[in-house]
Amino acid sequence: MGTNFSRPEKLLATVFEMANGTKMDLKFEDIVVGVFKKFPDDFHLRGYKKYPDSGDLVHKPLYTFRKKGLMEVNHKVFSFTDRGLAYAEQIINLMAGKIIITSDRLTRSMQKEITRIQGTDGFNIFIKGDRYKINDTDFFNYLGVTPRTPKNDFMGRIHTMQEIVKEIKNQKNNDALRKKIIEYHDFLISEKFKNIVDHFKSN
Amino acid sequence: MPKQLTPKMKIVETPNVIDDHFLDIIGNDFQFDHEKGLAEWLKNSVDAYRRIDIPDNDQNIIIKFIDGENNKSVFECIDFVGMNKNDIESAFKRWGDPDAAKRGKNKRFYGGHGNGGKFYMRQMFNHSAFITYKGGYLNIFGFNENRKYGFAEGFNNKKTNSDEAIKIAGIENLNFPLSIKKSILDGKTGFTVIRGIGPKGMRNKIKVDKIVEKIKIHPQSRRILSHANVLLAINSNREYAVLKPEDPKPLSGFEIPKIFEIPKVLSLFDGKEEILVEMASKKYESGKLILKTSEESFGKGSKIADLNRIDILGEIGVVGSYQLYKLGVTKFPQASFIYGDCKCPILEDPEMDSVKNDRTELVENDRSKALLIWIRNCVNEYADEITEKERSDQEEHGKKISAAFNEYLNHWKDQFMSKLSGSLYVTGDDNGHNGDKPFHRNVLAIPKNGLEFSYPVAEIGINREEKITLKALVPNPIPVGGIIKIKSTNSFIETTKNELAVKIDMLRVVPSGETVAVFNIPVIGHRIGEKGELLASFGKHKSQISISVIDISSEENKKKSKYPRILLSGIDLDPLNLESGSIILTERDPVVYQRYQDVSEGIYWINTKSSLASAIIDNYGDHSIHWRNFLFQRYVDIFVKQMIYKLQKDDFENFRAERVDSELDSLITKIHSSALNDLGKFFFEEEFEPMGAENENQ
Numbered sequence: 001m002g003t004n005f006s007r008p009e010k011l012l013a014t015v016f017e018m019a020n021g022t023k024m025d026l027k028f029e030d031i032v033v034g035v036f037k038k039f040p041d042d043f044h045l046r047g048y049k050k051y052p053d054s055g056d057l058v059h060k061p062l063y064t065f066r067k068k069g070l071m072e073v074n075h076k077v078f079s080f081t082d083r084g085l086a087y088a089e090q091i092i093n094l095m096a097g098k099i100i101i102t103s104d105r106l107t108r109s110m111q112k113e114i115t116r117i118q119g120t121d122g123f124n125i126f127i128k129g130d131r132y133k134i135n136d137t138d139f140f141n142y143l144g145v146t147p148r149t150p151k152n153d154f155m156g157r158i159h160t161m162q163e164i165v166k167e168i169k170n171q172k173n174n175d176a177l178r179k180k181i182i183e184y185h186d187f188l189i190s191e192k193f194k195n196i197v198d199h200f201k202s203n
Numbered sequence: 204m205p206k207q208l209t210p211k212m213k214i215v216e217t218p219n220v221i222d223d224h225f226l227d228i229i230g231n232d233f234q235f236d237h238e239k240g241l242a243e244w245l246k247n248s249v250d251a252y253r254r255i256d257i258p259d260n261d262q263n264i265i266i267k268f269i270d271g272e273n274n275k276s277v278f279e280c281i282d283f284v285g286m287n288k289n290d291i292e293s294a295f296k297r298w299g300d301p302d303a304a305k306r307g308k309n310k311r312f313y314g315g316h317g318n319g320g321k322f323y324m325r326q327m328f329n330h331s332a333f334i335t336y337k338g339g340y341l342n343i344f345g346f347n348e349n350r351k352y353g354f355a356e357g358f359n360n361k362k363t364n365s366d367e368a369i370k371i372a373g374i375e376n377l378n379f380p381l382s383i384k385k386s387i388l389d390g391k392t393g394f395t396v397i398r399g400i401g402p403k404g405m406r407n408k409i410k411v412d413k414i415v416e417k418i419k420i421h422p423q424s425r426r427i428l429s430h431a432n433v434l435l436a437i438n439s440n441r442e443y444a445v446l447k448p449e450d451p452k453p454l455s456g457f458e459i460p461k462i463f464e465i466p467k468v469l470s471l472f473d474g475k476e477e478i479l480v481e482m483a484s485k486k487y488e489s490g491k492l493i494l495k496t497s498e499e500s501f502g503k504g505s506k507i508a509d510l511n512r513i514d515i516l517g518e519i520g521v522v523g524s525y526q527l528y529k530l531g532v533t534k535f536p537q538a539s540f541i542y543g544d545c546k547c548p549i550l551e552d553p554e555m556d557s558v559k560n561d562r563t564e565l566v567e568n569d570r571s572k573a574l575l576i577w578i579r580n581c582v583n584e585y586a587d588e589i590t591e592k593e594r595s596d597q598e599e600h601g602k603k604i605s606a607a608f609n610e611y612l613n614h615w616k617d618q619f620m621s622k623l624s625g626s627l628y629v630t631g632d633d634n635g636h637n638g639d640k641p642f643h644r645n646v647l648a649i650p651k652n653g654l655e656f657s658y659p660v661a662e663i664g665i666n667r668e669e670k671i672t673l674k675a676l677v678p679n680p681i682p683v684g685g686i687i688k689i690k691s692t693n694s695f696i697e698t699t700k701n702e703l704a705v706k707i708d709m710l711r712v713v714p715s716g717e718t719v720a721v722f723n724i725p726v727i728g729h730r731i732g733e734k735g736e737l738l739a740s741f742g743k744h745k746s747q748i749s750i751s752v753i754d755i756s757s758e759e760n761k762k763k764s765k766y767p768r769i770l771l772s773g774i775d776l777d778p779l780n781l782e783s784g785s786i787i788l789t790e791r792d793p794v795v796y797q798r799y800q801d802v803s804e805g806i807y808w809i810n811t812k813s814s815l816a817s818a819i820i821d822n823y824g825d826h827s828i829h830w831r832n833f834l835f836q837r838y839v840d841i842f843v844k845q846m847i848y849k850l851q852k853d854d855f856e857n858f859r860a861e862r863v864d865s866e867l868d869s870l871i872t873k874i875h876s877s878a879l880n881d882l883g884k885f886f887f888e889e890e891f892e893p894m895g896a897e898n899e900n901q
Contacts, residue, residue, distance in 0.1 A: 025856065074855045121791070137793055147799040148848065196799055 003140060005040050008061040009091050013069070014038045016088035028076040032058050066152050070162030073152070082109030083160050110164050117142060118183055127177070127183045131192075139193040142184070154200045162186060222349065227300065229318075230326045230350075237402060238417035240323030241266065242395050242424035246520070247320045249427050250280035251395065253519075253592045255284060255581030260433040263383060266446065268414075274329060274406040278399040280372065285337030285393020288360040289702065291344050295321065296352070320397070325350050326796065329401030334358075336368040338791050343371075345398075347792050366391060372396045376443040394496055411437055419448045419512045422524035423562065451497035451507060454540050456592050463492040463581045465547055469573035480573040482549055488546035494580055494585050502539045513578055514544040515565060518550055520559040523565040531577045534586030537593070541582055547574055577894055602774045603823030607893035608831055609771050611885065612838055619877045620766045645740040647713050647721070650674040653681060656748040663696075663728045665752050673703070673739050673746065677718045681705055681741050689724060693735025696750050698726050703739075728752030767805040767841060772796065774811060779804065790814050809837045831885055839874055 005013070014035040017138030018026055026034075036043045043058060045051040056109040062078060065071040070084030080088065086107045122124050122138025125131075140146055165185045168178050189197055232668040245264060252262040261336050267279040285582040286295070299318060324331035325346045332345025332355060343358035358371075365388045371422045374396060387391040403408070415435060418424045425448045427433065434443040467483045483489035492513070499510030513530065515523035520546075532538045550565065557571045566569035657672040673689075675681045687703040709720040726737065733752045738745065768778070772788040779800055788796055788810040810816060816833060823829040850866055884891045 028858075074851065077855050133791065135789070135792055137791070137796075146803050147797045192486065199799055 005091070005095060007057065008064070009034050010039050011058065011061050011090045012065065012084075013091045013095055015078065015081070015083070016092055021085065021089065022176065023079045023085065025077045025079045028062070028078065029054070031062070031078060039172065049184075055147075063152070066156050066160065069156035069158075069163070071169075072156075075088065081156070081160065082112060082184075082190060083107075083163065085109065110167055113160070113164050114168075114181065116144070117176060117184070122182055122188075123181070127180050128188065134188070134192060136193060136196065139188050139196065142188055151200050158189065158200075163190075212664075216815070221298075221345075224321075226325070227350070230322050231393070235327045236417070237278070237327065237404070237414050238421045239423070240319070240327055241278070241418055242421050242427075243319030243323050243434065244280035245431075247397075248280060248395070249282070249431055251282055251284035251286070252431075257284075259430040259434070263380070264433045265377065265379065265436055265443065266418075266433060267377075267436040268409045268411050270408050271400075271589075272407060274401040274408050276400075276407050278328070278404060278409070280397045281338070281377070281379075281394065283387065283392055283394050285395055286333075286335040287340060288342055290337075290338065291342055291354075295344065297332065302687075305891060321824060324397070327403045327465050328399035328407070330397040331397070333395055333397040334372040335395040336365070336372065336387075337362065337395065338365065339365075339390060341368045344442065351702065369396075370857065376439075376444060377436070378439075385595070409891060410457055411435075414532040415446065416506055417509070418446065420507050422512065422514045425514070426520055427514075443697055445677070448714050450495065451499055451510065451542075454496035454498050454589065455587065456542075456596075457496040457699055460543070461494045461588075462586055463494070465490045465492065465545075465574070465577065469577050471569055471573040471576065473569075478569055478573075482547065482574065484549060484552070490545065490549070492543060492545040492581055494541055494582065496540050498590070500536065500539045500541075501542065502536060504879040507790045510542045510847045511539055512542060513582070516544050516546040516576075517558055517562075518885035520562070520824075522562050523571075524563065525575065525580055530582065532579050532584045532586070533591070534581045537583055537586040537589040538590060541585055543582075545574070545578055550574070599797045601820065602771075604825040605771055605830070605834070606774050608834055608885075609769065609775070609809070611893040612834055612882075613769055615878070616838055617882050618881065619764050619874070622877065623723070623873065647674075647711055647719060649713055649715065649717050649719060652677050652744055652746070653658065653679075654687065654739055655746045656737070657737065658748060660749045660751075662751050662753045665728050665731050665754060668727050670726050671726050671750070672750060673720070673724055674723045675705060675741070677705055677710055677720045682745055683707060683710075685741060687722070687739055687741045690738045691726075691735055691750075692738065693750075694735055695730040695733040696728050696735045696737070696752060698724055698728060698737065698779055700724055718805070726750065743847055748827050757773055765846065769807045769809060769838060769841060770809045772810050778787040778799050778806065789813050790817070795837055795844070807841050809834065828886065828889065831891075835878065835882070835886070839871065842870060842874055843867060 011031075013033055014197055015026060017038075018031065018034045019022075030162070032052050032054045035058060039051065043053055045053045045055075046060075062071065063073070065084060066073050070082055070087055074150050086109045094097075105161070107112060111201050120138065120141050121140055122134050125133050140149075143161060145154050153199075162185075165182055168174060171178070247267075248264045249262055256555065263283055265281040266280070267277075267281065267407045269277040269279070275409055278596055287302070298321070326331075328346075330345065330347050332343055334341070334343045339362060341358055341361045343355035345355065346352045363371065369384075369387065372394065374394070375391050375398050383392070387394060387478050407518045419428060423508045428446050428448045433446040435446050441723075444580050465482050467481070469480050469482050471478045497507070497510070499505060499507070509526075510868040511528075512524055512526045514521045515525070527538050527541065528535075545856060555570055557565045557568055559566050567573070624712075638882045653676040655674050661669075661671060663669040663671075673687070675685075675687060676696065677683060681687065685705045687705070689698055689701050689703060691698055703722050703724070709722065710718050711721055724737070724739075728750070728901065729752070731752055731754045735750055737750055738747045740746075770778075771785075772792075773785050775785055777783055777786050786808060787797075788808065789812055791814070792810050794810050794813045794816070797806065801807065819827070819829045819833050846864060847868055850863060854862075878886070
């Protein structure tokens with residue numbers, strides 16, 4: 001299984017299986033052992049085929065997943081985000097030989113995010129045209145973070161929202177409200193609160 | 204055609220015959236106050252100078268009061284012009300002559316019919332007279348006890364030399380300028396002494412202070428006093444005071460008089476239609492209203508309450524005067540700090556002359572009505588400005604109170620947090636660039652050399668008792684009962700304990716089994732910037748700590764705090780950008796707010812414009828217990844936030860709702876217990892003042 005897949009994809013698939021397709025918390029050590037058991041040739045310590053590698057082979061991709069908004073990390077305890085679950089599920093399916101039919105429909109996790117955004121005060125003020133009333137709290141709410149959110153989680157959320165916006169743009173039959181999300185995103189990220197984004201990027 | 208009932212005839216005009224009782228009838232209406240009567244005398248004196256074209260600053264007048272016995276106290280008003288018999292016959296003797304003051308001159312005078320001064324003499328004294336000297340002739344004319352007037356026997360145009368005249372007038376000892384005396388002696392000028400004997404209400408002892416106070420603010424005398432040289436003489440005292448009206452000290456923030464230009468046309472609604480009234484013309488330029496303020500209210504009980512008015516100025520003097528309440532001004536009490544004057548030349552236009560002879564109020568016509576309504580509106584407008592300033596001052600004051608409460612809570616918060624084990628108080632975020640580290644109590648270590656301060660250096664806040672920890676190894680080298688000497692090398696760094704005795708209850712056992720005595724030495728720094736050493740010695744065993752006195756309230760030192768710093772939006776300065784002032788939040792911002800840059804500095808803002816905060820301040824004020832409770836609850840919010848983040852960070856695997864719930868219960872209990880012990884008055888005493896309570900708390 002999965003011989004044509006990259007190490008990060010194998011890692012993601014393993015974590016998905018270990019978490020039973022949920023957002024369950026997993027310790028780093030358990031992931032190291034789990035992925036080694038499943039893919040010993042890929043995740044052994046260099047020169048010691050019987051021992052797992054707990055270094056960059058596992059560590060690095062896990063933190064890349066975080067930056068991409070696929071996983072959350074806290075004190076070396078990892079869990080999937082909605083987007084991470086959806087992505088990992090696709091890999092599992094591919095590994096199982098299932099044919100993935102690309103659909104015009106947004107994934108469930110994206111739908112959930114869109115519903116969340118549409119319910120925020122900031123978005124509702126935005127669609128009424130009162131842009132000047134949008135404050136930094138609206139910006140943080142849009143991303144689902146706070147000013148205290150660690151940098152990598154913050155950037156992960158930016159990445160996630162960018163992916164959602166990209167996906168909405170790819171949709172053929174967007175309603176007016178969805179189109180407004182694209183505008184709202186650009187207004188917040190590239191215009192009004194670019195300084196905050198830059199702050200988190202640089203720190 | 205009707206039949207003519209009376210034959211055509213021509214009346215032969217004959218002078219009116221008026222019984223003297225008619226003067227009593229009119230005189231009774233005058234009901235003089237002395238200040239009003241004296242104002243009339245002053246006006247007459249100024250008119251006398253004006254008739255001979257003496258400029259304001261050369262017009263010398265002396266008001267003299269002489270206490271007496273047997274109802275013979277005396278009021279005098281003296282000028283250095285003088286009258287001749289003709290003046291008396293043609294002007295003074297005549298009652299009700301509208302041109303009495305003019306005496307043929309084509310200019311404006313203070314006096315009108317010339318009745319005021321005469322009636323004052325007639326009605327308000329046992330008897331009165333004026334002794335007047337001009338061109339070598341002396342005349343004494345006055346009223347006797349029966350209120351009949353006439354010349355004094357032997358003094359009807361009596362040829363007299365000036366020296367003699369001065370003596371007869373009783374002013375030989377008067378302290379008036381030599382130049383004037385010389386002019387009189389040389390016959391170049393004369394004088395008039397108006398003398399009233401036995402004034403009503405003060406026939407023996409004259410209430411000089413009261414009269415003078417009122418003369419200074421009376422509308423008819425105020426302007427005269429400000430322009431002419433009026434001196435006050437009392438009894439035989441030869442030192443005379445200059446009588447000048449004093450403008451009240453203005454209200455703070457309203458020091459500069461406010462000037463309103465009178466519109467060229469005012470509209471007046473007469474109940475049926477709007478009338479446009481001209482307030483300026485080619486001949487009469489438009490006027491202006493000048494409003495001033497007084498720091499002291501002109502309200503009831505004020506000695507200068509009469510000044511709460513607008514004087515209408517004519518070409519010369521006041522032609523009308525209105526108390527603000529009479530104008531219909533409604534914006535009291537703020538309006539009771541306002542006074543002023545209004546100059547409107549067109550009021551003296553003969554085609555619609557609005558000036559009454561008694562100059563108390565204007566003639567009631569469309570112009571005066573329109574003007575008075577306009578003045579009323581201007582005063583109300585100015586009173587509104589005072590209201591706005593008061594509101595703004597109150598807001599500022601409220602901010603100070605809120606800031607003091609918040610400072611008090613911040614201080615308590617630091618104490619409370621230092622008491623809690625397992626500090627909640629990690630400032631900053633999780634990115635590893637967060638200034639301060641959590642506070643950890645050090646494990647008690649054995650003192651080097653047997654005697655050692657816990658730290659080699661310390662900073663202490665000014666004027667507050669700080670504790671410096673000293674450790675001693677017991678029993679060797681320092682036995683129980685041993686005395687350790689403490690000394691400061693700087694008198695501005697003081698300790699109240701110069702000797703410390705080792706007692707059993709101070710002993711602690713360190714992990715390695717030795718016994719250590721721990722002392723907390725109270726130290727107070729009295730001046731910022733002072734540095735010194737605190738020395739501890741027991742025989743040859745010595746230790747020292749370097750101490751600096753700092754301003755813990757300074758922005759720099761506040762930043763160093765290991766605990767979060769809680770600030771009030773719109774009130775406290777932004778410590779990260781002092782030049783920008785405070786941060787302004789709105790109802791839409793969170794009640795407890797942080798910007799991304801606040802996180803690493805451990806700063807929280809309480810949003811004073813949140814809906815509940817605004818409502819509490821509006822309804823109860825910044826000093827209220829409601830507001831204090833609101834602030835305290837925000838501190839609780841912040842403790843809770845801190846606790847949640849700490850829990851997530853320290854024990855993520857167990858970071859579940861139940862765990863958070865349980866930790867919350869424990870934390871809130873501790874907060875409430877500590878707050879009740881430390882902040883009781885803050886919650887329960889209406890009149891609680893943060894500063895006093897803060898000292899008590901310390």
